[in-house]
Amino acid sequence: MEIITTIEKVRNTINTWRKQGYSIGFVPTMGYLHDGHAALIDEARKNNDKVVVSIFVNPTQFGENEDLSSYPRDLNRDKTLCESHGVDLIFTPSPDEMYCNRKAFVNIIDLSDTLCGVRRPIHFKGVCTVVAKFFNIIQPNNAYFGEKDAQQLAIIRKMVFDLNFPVNIIGVPIVRESDGLAKSSRNTYLSSEERKAATILYKAIQEGKQAIKCGVSADTIINTMTNIVDTEPLAKIDYISVVDANTMQPVQEITSPVLVAMAVYIGSTRLIDNFSFDTK
Amino acid sequence: MEIITTIEKVRNTINTWRKQGYSIGFVPTMGYLHDGHAALIDEARKNNDKVVVSIFVNPTQFGENEDLSSYPRDLNRDKTLCESHGVDLIFTPSPDEMYCNRKAFVNIIDLSDTLCGVRRPIHFKGVCTVVAKFFNIIQPNNAYFGEKDAQQLAIIRKMVFDLNFPVNIIGVPIVRESDGLAKSSRNTYLSSEERKAATILYKAIQEGKQAIKCGVSADTIINTMTNIVDTEPLAKIDYISVVDANTMQPVQEITSPVLVAMAVYIGSTRLIDNFSFDTK
Numbered sequence: 001m002e003i004i005t006t007i008e009k010v011r012n013t014i015n016t017w018r019k020q021g022y023s024i025g026f027v028p029t030m031g032y033l034h035d036g037h038a039a040l041i042d043e044a045r046k047n048n049d050k051v052v053v054s055i056f057v058n059p060t061q062f063g064e065n066e067d068l069s070s071y072p073r074d075l076n077r078d079k080t081l082c083e084s085h086g087v088d089l090i091f092t093p094s095p096d097e098m099y100c101n102r103k104a105f106v107n108i109i110d111l112s113d114t115l116c117g118v119r120r121p122i123h124f125k126g127v128c129t130v131v132a133k134f135f136n137i138i139q140p141n142n143a144y145f146g147e148k149d150a151q152q153l154a155i156i157r158k159m160v161f162d163l164n165f166p167v168n169i170i171g172v173p174i175v176r177e178s179d180g181l182a183k184s185s186r187n188t189y190l191s192s193e194e195r196k197a198a199t200i201l202y203k204a205i206q207e208g209k210q211a212i213k214c215g216v217s218a219d220t221i222i223n224t225m226t227n228i229v230d231t232e233p234l235a236k237i238d239y240i241s242v243v244d245a246n247t248m249q250p251v252q253e254i255t256s257p258v259l260v261a262m263a264v265y266i267g268s269t270r271l272i273d274n275f276s277f278d279t280k
Numbered sequence: 281m282e283i284i285t286t287i288e289k290v291r292n293t294i295n296t297w298r299k300q301g302y303s304i305g306f307v308p309t310m311g312y313l314h315d316g317h318a319a320l321i322d323e324a325r326k327n328n329d330k331v332v333v334s335i336f337v338n339p340t341q342f343g344e345n346e347d348l349s350s351y352p353r354d355l356n357r358d359k360t361l362c363e364s365h366g367v368d369l370i371f372t373p374s375p376d377e378m379y380c381n382r383k384a385f386v387n388i389i390d391l392s393d394t395l396c397g398v399r400r401p402i403h404f405k406g407v408c409t410v411v412a413k414f415f416n417i418i419q420p421n422n423a424y425f426g427e428k429d430a431q432q433l434a435i436i437r438k439m440v441f442d443l444n445f446p447v448n449i450i451g452v453p454i455v456r457e458s459d460g461l462a463k464s465s466r467n468t469y470l471s472s473e474e475r476k477a478a479t480i481l482y483k484a485i486q487e488g489k490q491a492i493k494c495g496v497s498a499d500t501i502i503n504t505m506t507n508i509v510d511t512e513p514l515a516k517i518d519y520i521s522v523v524d525a526n527t528m529q530p531v532q533e534i535t536s537p538v539l540v541a542m543a544v545y546i547g548s549t550r551l552i553d554n555f556s557f558d559t560k
Contacts, residue, residue, distance in 0.1 A: 107387060133442075
């Protein structure tokens with residue numbers, strides 16, 4: 001497994017692979033890898049000759065009062081996980097290698113304005129820009145994103161469609177702890193008491209899934225899930241929403257594929273979870 | 281020479297070429313080709329195995345009151361010019377083929393806000409977005425842009441740098457009529473009287489070039505050029521500016537490479553011209 005920190009070197013290595021006819025699978029991450037990332041890597045490993053993982057805590061997707069400086073990092077542990085899952089190359093550039101007097105941005109309107117975009121207004125601009133950069137540097141055939149970040153996945157799909165990036169986007173299902181909590185690097189912020197309280201998200205997800213099968217309205221689903229989260233004193237809801245699966249715009253009636261998404265503060269840690277529902 | 285209108289077909293053709301190891305030179309145009317475009321094509325022809333020309337009057341770079349509907353078009357004439365200059369492929373998609381419920385944009389701050397960006401606030405966002413799309417569809421090794429659109433060239437260079445597009449950008453010098461008027465598809469709008477008046481831009485450019493060699497300030501250059509244009513009753517200055525060649529921001533003293541750029545209305549037709557000056 002190679003570990004490369006510069007754009008020039010990663011391009012040289014990947015160009016050599018491409019000339020040899022190898023397909024490239026790409027898993028972009030912010031590091032502090034967990035089983036959710038491992039599932040992305042395993043999916044990439046199955047369907048590509050070479051697997052590239054980027055590890056980069058992207059400053060442009062963090063707001064001013066967000067957790068950029070405290071975001072957990074452990075490159076040595078990440079290397080071990082990547083090696084054991086058959087990764088060929090880790091690309092881990094510095095912020096200076098990625099950004100120099102930056103003026104160009106990729107932005108998505110409408111899809112970025114709902115759900116997490118309300119609380120994090122610059123977040124998806126930063127995500128789109130850095131993913132566009134990685135796509136241009138690595139030029140993967142396939143790129144893998146977790147369904148836990150469902151809005152991000154929808155936005156990346158739309159960016160790729162609108163800007164014609166020659167990359168297949170593959171969504172990979174949420175990986176959960178045994179008690180249902182979605183795996184996340186940010187779970188490490190939770191105290192043991194908060195960690196127990198955090199299971200309330202999955203309980204709400206399960207009830208929401210039951211409710212939606214009965215053909216109820218979006219409001220009913222949201223109320224059902226809200227009532228469950230409100231039973232947990234350490235939980236404070238940021239949003240629980242039912243949106244169109246493609247446009248990310250709120251819907252009232254469930255007549256086409258939807259995403260039911262939630263963000264909940266457990267103490268000061270903001271956690272997200274979601275499920276998709278197709279009427280077919 | 282092939283003429284292709286769909287993204288899927290152009291990708292298939294170019295992928296075949298790429299697998300055969302051919303290098304791809306790309307000349308993006310809005311059609312109604314003239315000798316300036318021919319110079320871009322000739323430059324591409326010299327240094328690439330295959331030359332692709334796009335002909336697309338891009339709606340997203342025209343403001344509401346601009347000349348989208350009246351912009352001159354003549355595909356048959358364009359085909360003849362391309363064929364005679366050895367073009368391998370013309371890609372001429374419809375607006376619907378290029379845009380479908382578009383939400384993603386590429387934007388550049390600061391460099392877009394000066395010069396033509398003052399009068400045309402959405403122009404460069406449209407240019408960056410469509411060029412990003414073409415780069416992703418065609419994946420050229422080299423792309424050719426005219427120096428007449430100097431701000432566009434600086435913006436594209438910055439977009440490619442910031443977003444790491446794997447494309448070399450080559451600027452090609454302005455091609456002029458025998459009386460000095462820069463070749464432009466929009467020259468066709470000029471009446472014969474206006475056509476004569478339009479030479480005032482080049483006269484101002486020549487005087488500006490003389491003045492800058494004397495080591496004068498930006499204001500002196502601008503005044504010199506303004507005085508010349510003002511002698512022409514049919515001419516109305518939009519701007520005459522001296523800007524840093526990379527940042528496109530106005531400068532007072534000429535201590536680093538600069539662009540001296542002008543936009544002048546001749547009747548209702550807006551024409552641009554420029555020259556670069558390096559202190560070395």
